[in-house]
Amino acid sequence: MHPTITAFESSPDRGRGQARDMRVRWALEEVGQPYNVRLVSFKAMKEPAHIVLHPFGQIPTYEDGTLTLFESGAIVLHIAERHAGLLPDDANARSRAIAWMFAALSTLEPPVVELGMAMLFERDRSWYAERLPMLQDRVRVRLGELSRRLGAADWLDGAFSAGDLMMVTVLRRLHTSGLLDEYPDIAAYVARGEARPAFRRAFDAQLAVFTAASRS
Amino acid sequence: MHPTITAFESSPDRGRGQARDMRVRWALEEVGQPYNVRLVSFKAMKEPAHIVLHPFGQIPTYEDGTLTLFESGAIVLHIAERHAGLLPDDANARSRAIAWMFAALSTLEPPVVELGMAMLFERDRSWYAERLPMLQDRVRVRLGELSRRLGAADWLDGAFSAGDLMMVTVLRRLHTSGLLDEYPDIAAYVARGEARPAFRRAFDAQLAVFTAASRS
Numbered sequence: 001m002h003p004t005i006t007a008f009e010s011s012p013d014r015g016r017g018q019a020r021d022m023r024v025r026w027a028l029e030e031v032g033q034p035y036n037v038r039l040v041s042f043k044a045m046k047e048p049a050h051i052v053l054h055p056f057g058q059i060p061t062y063e064d065g066t067l068t069l070f071e072s073g074a075i076v077l078h079i080a081e082r083h084a085g086l087l088p089d090d091a092n093a094r095s096r097a098i099a100w101m102f103a104a105l106s107t108l109e110p111p112v113v114e115l116g117m118a119m120l121f122e123r124d125r126s127w128y129a130e131r132l133p134m135l136q137d138r139v140r141v142r143l144g145e146l147s148r149r150l151g152a153a154d155w156l157d158g159a160f161s162a163g164d165l166m167m168v169t170v171l172r173r174l175h176t177s178g179l180l181d182e183y184p185d186i187a188a189y190v191a192r193g194e195a196r197p198a199f200r201r202a203f204d205a206q207l208a209v210f211t212a213a214s215r216s
Numbered sequence: 217m218h219p220t221i222t223a224f225e226s227s228p229d230r231g232r233g234q235a236r237d238m239r240v241r242w243a244l245e246e247v248g249q250p251y252n253v254r255l256v257s258f259k260a261m262k263e264p265a266h267i268v269l270h271p272f273g274q275i276p277t278y279e280d281g282t283l284t285l286f287e288s289g290a291i292v293l294h295i296a297e298r299h300a301g302l303l304p305d306d307a308n309a310r311s312r313a314i315a316w317m318f319a320a321l322s323t324l325e326p327p328v329v330e331l332g333m334a335m336l337f338e339r340d341r342s343w344y345a346e347r348l349p350m351l352q353d354r355v356r357v358r359l360g361e362l363s364r365r366l367g368a369a370d371w372l373d374g375a376f377s378a379g380d381l382m383m384v385t386v387l388r389r390l391h392t393s394g395l396l397d398e399y400p401d402i403a404a405y406v407a408r409g410e411a412r413p414a415f416r417r418a419f420d421a422q423l424a425v426f427t428a429a430s431r432s
Contacts, residue, residue, distance in 0.1 A: 055365035056323050056358065067308045073322060074315035092283045099290035105318065106289060107272050110326040127343030142272065149271035 002034045003064035005075075006053070007209065009039035015210030016175075017203045020072040021060040023169045025205055027076045027162065029198035031083035039209065073105050076162055086162040093158060100156050100163025108146070109170045111138040116173055136179060143183045150189060160196070168193030218250045219280035221291075222269070223425065225255035231426030232391075233419045236288040237276040239385045241421055243292045243378065245414035247299035255425065289321050292378055302378040309374060316372050316379025324362070325386045327354040332389055352395060359399045366405060376412070384409030 005028075007021035021037075028035045044050055046057045053061040054070040062069040062078070069075050077098065080086035087094045115135040122128050146167075150156060155164045171190045174180050180187040193199060221244075223237035237253075244251045260266055262273045269277040270286040278285040278294070285291050293314065296302035303310045331351040338344050362383075366372060371380045387406045390396050396403040409415060 051364075056319070056361045058323075067311060069311055069315050071315045071318035071322060073318040074311065077314065077318075078311050095283060095285055095290065095294050098293065099285050099287045102287035102289040102293075102321065103272070106287060106321045106325070107274075109322070110329065113326065114330065125343070125346075127341070127347070130341075131343070145272050148267075 001065065002036050003028075003062055004036040004038055005063075006038050006040050006050075006059045006061045007206065008059055009041045009044075009209075010213060011206070011210040015207040017206050018169075018173050019059065019206070020169075022202060022206055023072045023166060024060045024062065024075050024079070025202035026165055026169070026199050027079045027086060029201045030165070030196075031079060031085045033079065033083060037205075037209070073101055073166065076166060077101060080162040086165065088158060088161065096157050097161035097163040100161070101166045104163065104166035104170045108142050108167065109173075111135070111142060112170055112173050115139050115177060119177065136177070139174070139177070139179055140182070143179065143186055147183050147185050150185060154189075154192060160193075164193060168199075217281065218252055219244075219278055220252040220254055221279075222254050222256045222266075222275045222277045223422065224275055225257045225260075225425075226429060227422070227426040231423040233422050234385075234389050235275065235422070236385075238418060238422055239288045239382060240276045240278065240291050240295070241418035242381055242385070242415050243295045243302060245417045246381070246412075247295060247301045249295065249299060253421075253425070289317055289382065292382060293317060296378040302381065304374060304377065312373050313377035313379040316377065317382045320379065320382035320386045324358050324383065325389075327351070327358060328386055328389050331355050331393060335393065352393070355390070355393070355395055356398070359395065359402055363399050363401050366401060370405075370408060376409075380409060384415075 005021060005024050007025075008019055011019065013019065025035070040050060040059060045054075045059065050061075051057055053063070053068050056070070058070070060070075060072055060075060062075040069078060076086075087097050115138070118128070118131060118135055122131070155161065156167060157163065168190050171180070171186065172194070180190065194203075221237060221240050223241075224235055227235065229235065241251075256266060256275055261270075261275065266277075267273055269279070269284050272286070274286070276286075276288055276291060278291040285294060292302075303313050331354070334344070334347060334351055338347070371377065372383060373379065384406050387396065387402065388410070396406065410419075
């Protein structure tokens, strides 16, 4: 039996792979673990059958035998702990890779999502023109710090890890903001992640859901 | 040799224990691990000697022998993995407790911090009156979902875990917002966390830093 994850039945980003199932798909592809996908509608996500799997009514979830998990970070960490390929063997390096997972979710993602949400939902508000530069600057601060740490390296700390996987998926949300153009080394880092065969397979799988839905 | 953590030399919340070193202190107290604290000024946090420990120039950091870590979530998880008392023995329950750590940081903390930042820094902006209810409602949605899952239980999933520790520290940031009053079961959950002897010891230790600084 393969694990089953959930994903949006109807892709909000039209298959650009920015929903959080992408992280889990990518992790499963990196470690070579086949998986099943159950698509969930926005309506069904808020119904009891899904809430029992995910208390906040979101995707992705992960079911494997008697285990049910939610939160993409927790699912990716669970996969990384049980398969080779996403965490270093050395104990210190392993802890540091996990620290980058948390940094992606706690330090980078909040200002990146806040900017993205404002660009989507506050464009017609009176305060948009004044708030936008403030939100962009918050993201720029983090990108500058990340760039300084990355330096000339390919990945954040040694070999590619679950920390890079999470970080790249967070940074990809900036594609429409134009901010990555200001940090060519960060843009190149994201491109390295996107060029990995496992990323491509995961991306194509989530795109196929959108393509099939838009044909039907 | 005990591990060394960093904390603010000058408490921005005047010793209310909302800085992120509080999570690490609490975790160390729960598992009975003594620790050293190195206080860092806002200026020193942005200087090379600290940036090498924390790429984003923040606190807390964690140093233990040859290991240096940043991100409070990663540090708490590292402590929980190496000491009994913060994660269940059962593998599935352990993964679920870690999922609650990620939920605290990824799903609860962003809207909670966004509300807190707006209340601190946007009070005099033209948009404050219009945005505040929107930010409050985003937090209410999560508190309602959390309350539904908690039900009549003391903790989120079985015994107290690192997941509860992280969640309580995030929810404590709502004390000044008044929103916890609308969810008595969540307020009681936070109070249960704050009543734990390990929490009290951690709280008193960070308060002592502020008290000493304000006397000098």
